[in-house]
Amino acid sequence: MIVILKQNAGQTQVQQLIKDFEAQDLTIHFSQGANTTILGLVGDTAHLDMEKILTNDIVRDVRRISEPYKAASRSFHPQDTIVEVSGVKIGEGTFTVIAGPCSVESQQQMETVAASVKASGAAFLRGGAFKPRTSPYSFQGLEDEGIRLLLAAKKATGLPIVTEIMSETQLDEFADVDVIQVGARNMQNFRLLKELGHCDKPILLKRGLANTIEELLMSAEYILAGGNEKVILCERGIRTFETCIRNNLDISAIPVLKKQSHLPVIVDPSHAAGNTWLIEPLARAALAAGADGLMIEVHNNPKAALCDGAQSLDLPQFAAIMDDIKKRVAFEGKQLQ
């Protein structure tokens, strides 16, 4: 971290500031010019609060050099993390597809979809039991019954399941869920993240619509710092000025996350696209850019879906996309899970 001092900073104040930093086990490199005095802080600066330093009268500016996260950083953890769930690997060298409906709606639906997406090559079944909806008048999910139907479909097909948690109070209900999803709107629900740091389940952490890559990694850091090392990052589109699509899939986020962090990165083209016809080109691009997997919305009857029907593939559409994806996974030299 670099601290730039004001021109008129008095010697006594400067010495006091240096002492304060040294008391935090930092080594200080002092560089005085005609107009600018710079302090270079060396040591564990991830714990320093830039804003607090800025309040010092003699400080003009503060700049970070190292990332503000450690456990999530590739610098501190160079080898790729591979999250393993019931024998399925998520991470470098593999490619994992998670598929299923936006909302769990009925036993018949879940059985049909689960059997079909498994046959098409999906490694996980997804489905929302508790749904975060912008409007209080929209369908809010089957709740506990939804979890029960997911577990039944898991039993029938052997597919491990992924479903979204809404609050730290639900952890007991999620005891048999294989991967707990944190939705985009909860990416900075820090109480939830803290609790997930203390549980022993893989967490699929979705990026918020307007959260930076650094904020996503800081949220991962909350979970990792609690002791849970099984975090899967998920890019799902960001909010920009462009209105002709639902969200802008941030394709750069994939290589940036892989460079900055050792955690696996999957992509949700369905929420980015908001429309079925866009899913295939986005899925292809995500794979080509280095993603470790995809999460895709699939419904046995999208027209009757209680949620997100416009972006749900039907079963034959998903099968067709999987045929294409399989060839591309082989081309990339990855192992489809």
Added chain:
Amino acid sequence: MIVILKQNAGQTQVQQLIKDFEAQDLTIHFSQGANTTILGLVGDTAHLDMEKILTNDIVRDVRRISEPYKAASRSFHPQDTIVEVSGVKIGEGTFTVIAGPCSVESQQQMETVAASVKASGAAFLRGGAFKPRTSPYSFQGLEDEGIRLLLAAKKATGLPIVTEIMSETQLDEFADVDVIQVGARNMQNFRLLKELGHCDKPILLKRGLANTIEELLMSAEYILAGGNEKVILCERGIRTFETCIRNNLDISAIPVLKKQSHLPVIVDPSHAAGNTWLIEPLARAALAAGADGLMIEVHNNPKAALCDGAQSLDLPQFAAIMDDIKKRVAFEGKQLQ
């Protein structure tokens, strides 16, 4: 709501779609052109799911004409809502200032700040007991002890208190809090919003960093739909491409919210500014644009603040701003609370 059909829509399918809408108590206006067939849906369309309609094979596009919220809408509730707390009024014709530190830190701090901001003209004391921080390594608040210190300061000064809730599990701890704040990151924590809809306390609902005005009103709708009519909206800056300030205060949001909704609107210039010198011009602009109040961060010793020091005014700075604000409130013909 307007439903635009595809050119090749078959008569049978069109008739079926019309029947489906009529079954939902809607009246359908049918308009057929050479290339375009349009259905105009009249009735209570707030409950309709646009995405679901879009999945119909014969539908090309769907457009809303009415707002998707009702309880929060001025169309359904033309007169201004005034939220009254311990005799203080928040809403049209009045101007209310909420002041206090970002974080509650100590008894001495809270007593000093509370007495001082009261003397300067603040009507409410604010202070964070539970803090949402981007980094797990930042100070997370005094928690229960923070609430205790706020209540002690309230007792000493008579100022009602505002503090932020993080989860619906905390409602018991907030039993004596006067106004419960929902932070920007929790604006779409729908489980929390639903619970707040069932409690009898005023809710100060902050706009998310990248949430639209419509989404803010939909989140208010969650609380109102639950039966709690005491909702105060708060604009606090949005995330844009501009990096030289912390957030962009969306000044247009004030008149737009006042036009679309009957709920009071206050502005938090401190979080928008991110820097003390910007607070005064933003506060003046907010008042001139029609805001019903301000929430400002004030600390007895910003340099030692455990959180957000760079944007906290010290006590004399706040007193000076209040002197200016009082003249402007009088100029606007409003009643300072």
Added chain:
Amino acid sequence: MIVILKQNAGQTQVQQLIKDFEAQDLTIHFSQGANTTILGLVGDTAHLDMEKILTNDIVRDVRRISEPYKAASRSFHPQDTIVEVSGVKIGEGTFTVIAGPCSVESQQQMETVAASVKASGAAFLRGGAFKPRTSPYSFQGLEDEGIRLLLAAKKATGLPIVTEIMSETQLDEFADVDVIQVGARNMQNFRLLKELGHCDKPILLKRGLANTIEELLMSAEYILAGGNEKVILCERGIRTFETCIRNNLDISAIPVLKKQSHLPVIVDPSHAAGNTWLIEPLARAALAAGADGLMIEVHNNPKAALCDGAQSLDLPQFAAIMDDIKKRVAFEGKQLQ
């Protein structure tokens, strides 16, 4: 186009409005409900000014159903446009790589780069003679001498050249240039676009940093409406809240542009990335998402480049990326030009 009338619209005014539309050769579909009256306008609405209609006292809202562009629209021109330059095809089924330095700097540089990128598989040579630079103190290009050096490199290698125009006054100087590039900052320089509509050269039109896809197509429409049908669209990253990359490559823009328009779409991963290490994953993603080509910055000695060195590949790096791209172009069943 749909015109929604106010509840209190008087019969006389409504009849007058309908007459006004009919006078513009539009057919009107009238749909009256209890609370809403809707006019559906059928005919050539691309020429209608929505804002002007909005100023009518009885109009509440206006919504477009058709796109506001015609010549650029796939609806009016279903088959793909293929732009052919000196025997090189740009468009569906082919894949074209344009490579060269940000700025033309010297004869030796241009000869070295041109020969090398040709050997690696590029079909066009690019290089800036006139440079749009944010700072007046940055290198502004060799200007006329730059054009001369580009033409010399073309003569030596046979590669057709692409270079950026800054003003309609330069058309004479660009007489021997093969493809004229309109830079992102000039995407809405309408005088320039109009003049380019009257010339007989292919135009490579870059999307502005914060321009929507519709605005890009409207700018293409300026050129097409003037009679020049050889327009190549170029996505080069948009401005968002994310700061860890230079620009966000809008990967969705590729399939959206291909769906809405018949014009070829190429991608500039160099300007999006801002950094060499990001170019390869973005190039791969662009190809997988359906782009018809790439424009890549290559320099014989990036460290000494007078412009954009940080994002310029050196010659061996470019050769390596082309080896990879060739395999991927074959996989996609496209013809490398």
Added chain:
Amino acid sequence: MIVILKQNAGQTQVQQLIKDFEAQDLTIHFSQGANTTILGLVGDTAHLDMEKILTNDIVRDVRRISEPYKAASRSFHPQDTIVEVSGVKIGEGTFTVIAGPCSVESQQQMETVAASVKASGAAFLRGGAFKPRTSPYSFQGLEDEGIRLLLAAKKATGLPIVTEIMSETQLDEFADVDVIQVGARNMQNFRLLKELGHCDKPILLKRGLANTIEELLMSAEYILAGGNEKVILCERGIRTFETCIRNNLDISAIPVLKKQSHLPVIVDPSHAAGNTWLIEPLARAALAAGADGLMIEVHNNPKAALCDGAQSLDLPQFAAIMDDIKKRVAFEGKQLQ
């Protein structure tokens, strides 16, 4: 400027880099830590190209400490610039209102509007002769005839005129125009800016829809660096994710520009609002935040306006807003021009 070196930077390379900087008249402060080596560059760094430095193999990162502009910076020019035009002052301590139609349409229109806005208190007449329109099918302005009508209205009323230039080729036609406006879409038309730097007329420079405050000041620097010191900055709303308004007026830009620069700052609430009812609250906010003036669209018959009618005030509406503005200008202790 601070240059952060890579951990493995060799001594020879470091010494070479230092020599390179010293050859550019910079003083280097060297600070070596266990993991980080930092060079602090002191001197005139506005001319340094950060990107070029970044291409050096041993450089990890480069950060600016000083602004990249000089002539526009308050650091180098502490006193406020006041631009005087025909006896009207624009700048600190004064408040100037520029009013008139979006487009010049007819002699009768210009005479009516000019006389009326003068009577209401406007100091300048505006009107577009050359119009930048997104669609080639929209009205493009009366061109030369528009300039003639503006000059006639100036002669009749004595109001100096402001009108927008589209290209550097038009300077002769603008010989009698009092203030030349550079529109938002041309803010980075650098050839135009350079030419304006060599002319002796005040330039009203509008901020681009998605340009940062720093970029606006860099564009002002182009004009100032050419020798023309009469630059007036104009904030007119930026592009964000919010869609319920046309543009987001960036109210913070006013105090930020006044702090960073000595140039006058005016605000165009009409283009930000996109709707007449929003103009008054935005105008009030702009004045309260410290703007030196306003530019407002006024039309004698907005319903018949050929451009931007939805955001044009009619003559009585403008008179009413001016009555309000006059009281507020007096309250702020400023002199209405």
